[in-house]
Amino acid sequence: xxxxxxxxxxxxxxxxxxxxxxxxxxxxxxxxxxxxxxxxxxxxxxxxxxxxxxxxxxxxxxxxxxxxxxxxxxxxxxxxxxxxxxxxxxxxxxxxxxxxxxxxxxxxxxxxxxxxxxxxxx
Amino acid sequence: xxxxxxxxxxxxxxxxxxxxxxxxxxxxxxxxxxxxxxxxxxxxxxxxxxxxxxxxxxxxxxxxxxxxxxxxxxxxxxxxxxxxxxxxxxxxxxxxxxxxxxxxxxxxxxxxxxxxxxxxxxxxxxxxxxxxxxxxxxxxx
Numbered sequence: 436x437x438x439x440x441x442x443x444x445x446x447x448x449x450x451x452x453x454x455x456x457x458x459x460x461x462x463x464x465x466x467x468x469x470x471x472x473x474x475x476x477x478x479x480x481x482x483x484x485x486x487x488x489x490x491x492x493x494x495x496x497x498x499x500x501x502x503x504x505x506x507x508x509x510x511x512x513x514x515x516x517x518x519x520x521x522x523x524x525x526x527x528x529x530x531x532x533x534x535x536x537x538x539x540x541x542x543x544x545x546x547x548x549x550x551x552x553x554x555x556x557x
Numbered sequence: 558x559x560x561x562x563x564x565x566x567x568x569x570x571x572x573x574x575x576x577x578x579x580x581x582x583x584x585x586x587x588x589x590x591x592x593x594x595x596x597x598x599x600x601x602x603x604x605x606x607x608x609x610x611x612x613x614x615x616x617x618x619x620x621x622x623x624x625x626x627x628x629x630x631x632x633x634x635x636x637x638x639x640x641x642x643x644x645x646x647x648x649x650x651x652x653x654x655x656x657x658x659x660x661x662x663x664x665x666x667x668x669x670x671x672x673x674x675x676x677x678x679x680x681x682x683x684x685x686x687x688x689x690x691x692x693x694x695x696x697x698x
Contacts, residue, residue: 460647469622471621471622471678472621472678473619473620473621473677473678473679474619474677474678474679475677476676476677496677499608499615500610500613500615501610502610502611503608503609503610503615504608504609504610505606505607505608506607506608506609506614507605507606507607507608507660508606508607508608509604509605509606510604510605510606510617510618510619534677536620536621536622536623536624536625536675536677536678537619537620537621537622537677537678537679538621538622538678
């Protein structure tokens with residue numbers, strides 16, 4: 436699939452993003468996408484849906500003391516970016532998202548017209 | 558539903574470091590050993606940051622989806638151990654993933670003044686240095 440890279444100044448500045456671990460679970464209305472983004476609070480998370488592509492971005496808010504020295508670094512401090520191509524029709528207006536303990540949960544309700552329906556036989 | 562195991566990005570840590578860490582994690586905590594005889598390969602070793610300023614050492618770990626009450630912190634002499642489990646609900650069943658990590662913070666710390674803060678899935682442990690270890694300015698007479 437051909438993807439178009441938009442020249443967003445924000446992405447040029449932060450060219451190193453990491454892809455978070457995520458999980459998709461079915462729920463009663465549709466699907467829940469659970470994204471692990473530790474260090475991202477409510478205001479730092481951004482969810483957009485455009486033409487069947489769900490984009491999830493998370494800006495890490497790091498708070499370190501002023502004159503700190505690093506002794507051992509194993510964690511990445513880069514921001515998160517995740518793009519998911521949806522293959523079901525999602526009710527775009529009804530998408531909800533919440534964060535808890537560094538996990539962002541995006542609830543994607545399936546659009547009415549895409550739901551399975553039973554057909555009565557005359 | 559399949560459980561996707563998180564691949565921890567610990568490629569920066571050498572095999573030697575891993576061995577040292579494992580050796581330290583069992584060193585001097587035989588009492589804990591009796592409590593958890595099967596903490597074997599099922600326990601994930603989590604990556605941490607260790608940094609300091611003039612007054613404190615800081616240990617930071619990313620623990621997304623872990624509840625505050627499921628985190629256990631232990632300071633035994635010079636070794637700080639973070640452990641606990643992440644519980645994920647899938648339908649009616651509940652899956653738990655255990656994690657553990659030991660970090661050597663040195664002996665010159667005030668063990669009774671250790672503080673921990675957990676926010677947005679990031680745990681920060683503050684270990685104050687003991688007075689004799691802090692840098693001091695010496696006045697020239």
